[in-house]
Amino acid sequence: MKHVVIVGGGFAGVNCARKLGENPDIRVTLLDRNNYHQFQPLLYQVATAELGVSDVAFMLRKILDRHPNVDVKMVEATAIDPVTRTVRTVQGETYQGDFLVLAAGSQPNFFGTPGADKHAFPLYSLKQAEVLRSRILAVFESADRDPGLIEKGALNFVIVGSGPTGTEMAGALTDMLNGALPPEYQDLAIKQAKIYLVDHGHAVLAAFSKESQAYAATQLQERGVQLLLGVGVSEVGPGHVSLSDGRKILTHTTVWAGGLKAASLSDNVGLPRGRGGRIAVQPDFSVPGFAGVYALGDFANIVDFDGQALPQLASVAQQCGKWCAENISAEIAGQPRKPFQYFDKGIMAMIGRNAAVAEVGKKRHELEGVIGFAAWLGVHASLLDTNQARIEAFMEWAWTYFGRTRGSQVLDRTSAARINWDSDDAGPSTPTASS
Ligand SMILES: Cc1cc2nc3c(=O)[nH]c(=O)nc-3n(C[C@H](O)[C@H](O)[C@H](O)COP(=O)(O)OP(=O)(O)OC[C@H]3O[C@@H](n4cnc5c(N)ncnc54)[C@H](O)[C@@H]3O)c2cc1C
Structure with a gap:
């Protein structure tokens, strides 16, 4: 049974885990620093007291509870070894997979503005x-x-x-x-x-x-x-x-x-980075030169199959999570991976x-x-x-x-x-x- 380790339970990571969970020949470990998935598009409504916390935070274990082959670990990833596909955590543990999916999202970019x-x-x-x-x-x-x-x-x-x-x-x-x-x-x-x-x-x-x-x-x-x-x-x-x-x-x-840039984990992944510190990936989300390593969502600079750079959007992350899962299943089955085709809403x-x-x-x-x-x-x-x-x-x-x-x-x-x-x-x- 192949093991896939996913870092990040946002739109990209959750959708990738859920789709992989449908494949009984795959075991998934999803790592996130929180035990919940947060819904960023409605955060401004929390900030202005329109919605409560429970309206925008969804328990990762609950979201994934239909998939016994998907495990959730609440850990903070601090570094990645892309050659061995190993994740090190602040808690001192390591997680190693046959495949590694990096989907750690973004963080604010202050562009050096003092204060x-x-x-x-x-x-x-x-x-x-x-x-x-x-x-x-x-x-x-x-x-x-x-x-x-x-x-x-x-x-x-x-x-x-x-x-x-x-x-x-x-x-x-x-x-x-x-x-x-x-x-x-x-x-x-x-x-x-x-x-x-x-x-x-x-x-x-x-x-x-x-x-x-x-x-x-x-x-x-x-x-x-x-x-x-x-x-x-x-x-x-x-x-x-x-x-x-x-x-x-x-x-x-x-x-x-x-403005936003890639989450701080991108400083310690040992991979080539592009605009906003995001990981440079091929249109099928694989990282060139590192077998079995993929990067998705806001954490990656994603280009569509026709070469168009895609924006940092929840719908992009959601769709690429599912697409990446299909590419991993294809790779395991010895079939070719497909370049991403974004359905633009x-x-x-x-x-x-x-x-x-x-x-x-x-x-x-x-x-x-x-x-x-x-x-x-x-x-x-x-x-x-x-x-x-x-x-x-x-x-x-x-x-x-x-x-x-x-x-x-x-x-x-x-x-x-x-x-x-x-x-x-x-x-x-x-x-x-x-x-
Ligand atoms: C305020 C706001 C409003 C937005 N509104 C919209 C909108 O209206 N429509 C739209 O389409 N998009 C919107 N977006 C963009 C959208 O939310 C993002 O594009 C999307 O969340 C990206 O998904 P992701 O899975 O790549 O990353 P995220 O959803 O950010 O998930 C990343 C996950 O990784 C985890 N993580 C990060 N670092 C570590 C680490 N070191 N160890 C362990 N876990 C880690 C985080 O806890 C998080 O769960 C908005 C964004 C913001 C900030």
């Missing part, structure tokens, strides 16, 4: 979403106790990066400010809250069409987001953000949605209540507003792992959507609530949208 790694709140993992939620709730609680903190930027939110993550986060924050919070914080001047979306590019949602970009920008501005485009972030401090044009925004909540981003943009299919048919919102819901429901997960997430969602309430306003990461309000009270020069 960003220390003071900004990234949004890539469930833990980070919980910490950010606690910080958002903590600034409201603090300003409610002491309105003087508003002068110190307590209710200023700066989001760095206007791709889908930054845009969705900005939109969800406006929903929070305009919907759930005012009746709950009756003494607080919530109208003084400001949301800035900063990007050195000149448009929001750069990967989308001009029409979608214009729609998204208008929707965000109508909801109260101030767009600071064509300007970079030069520094993030504990109580401010400095912009490349010399302006400074007082804030204690800087959300980093400014399109790209989409949620802007807020009843507003989303979706460019569906390879031809990028554009949908906006309520129809875009419905398309977004449909595609993301198909990414959720089980029917139970879909029903639970959508029940919770419907509850907050129609009730205009937030069910998960739990300030559970108390370290995020410890804010030194005097760490940055130098001269405010908060920009306006037009400045």
Whole structure:
């Protein structure tokens, strides 16, 4: 019986494990630092208290419990020997396979921006979403106790990066400010809250069409987001953000949605790396020169069978996980591996209540507003792992959507609530949208 070791229980790793699990001649060990699979596309809804943790975290053992030939180990991989296909872990164990699948995903890329790694709140993992939620709730609680903190930027939110993550986060924050919070914080001047979306590019949602970009920008501005485009972030401090044009925004909540690179494990895999530190793979996901080693999802630079570089998307990771499993089964059966053919469902981003943009299919048919919102819901429901997960997430969602309430306003990461309000009270020069 052949043994496949998979590092990473994200969209790529889970789908690969599940597909391999259908083959009774294969034994799989799936390694992940967490005992759950996290659903990144909905993390911004955890950060804004729209969904709870259990709506976006699914137990790996439960997801895979129909496959007795798949074992899950909760370990942190620290290094790989690609020649012997061995994984070393922080706990001191080793796992060796006939095949090794590397699917460890991404981590935030701060591009060397001073202070960003220390003071900004990234949004890539469930833990980070919980910490950010606690910080958002903590600034409201603090300003409610002491309105003087508003002068110190307590209710200023700066989001760095206007791709889908930054845009969705900005939109969800406006929903929070305009919907759930005012009746709950009756003494607080919530109208003084400001949301800035900063990007050195000149448009929001750069990967989308001009029409979608214009729609998204208008929707965000109508909801109260101030767009600071064509300007970079030069520094993030504990109580401010400095912009490349010399302006400074007082804030204690800087959300980093400014870019991603391969997870840190890629520093210790002994394999050639490309853009973003991702592993260079052939179109069938095999790593050239290392028999039996594959890399997938966000951890790899993937090209389609027609040579097109594919984006870091859940649907890419999901499909390549299944495809890689088929290639491993083919290799075991002595058949040729096939180059990946991506079925492109399109790209989409949620802007807020009843507003989303979706460019569906390879031809990028554009949908906006309520129809875009419905398309977004449909595609993301198909990414959720089980029917139970879909029903639970959508029940919770419907509850907050129609009730205009937030069910998960739990300030559970108390370290995020410890804010030194005097760490940055130098001269405010908060920009306006037009400045
Ligand atoms: C905020 C956000 C929103 C997004 N929204 C969308 C969206 O709307 N639609 C869309 O298609 N895509 C979206 N994406 C992108 C999508 O989530 C990723 O492309 C996808 O998760 C990649 O899957 P993966 O399996 O390669 O990696 P991941 O899903 O990141 O999984 C990697 C796994 O590896 C584990 N791991 C990492 N390092 C180690 C280690 N050293 N040891 C053990 N385990 C390790 C991690 O715990 C994790 O479980 C979004 C991403 C983010 C961050």
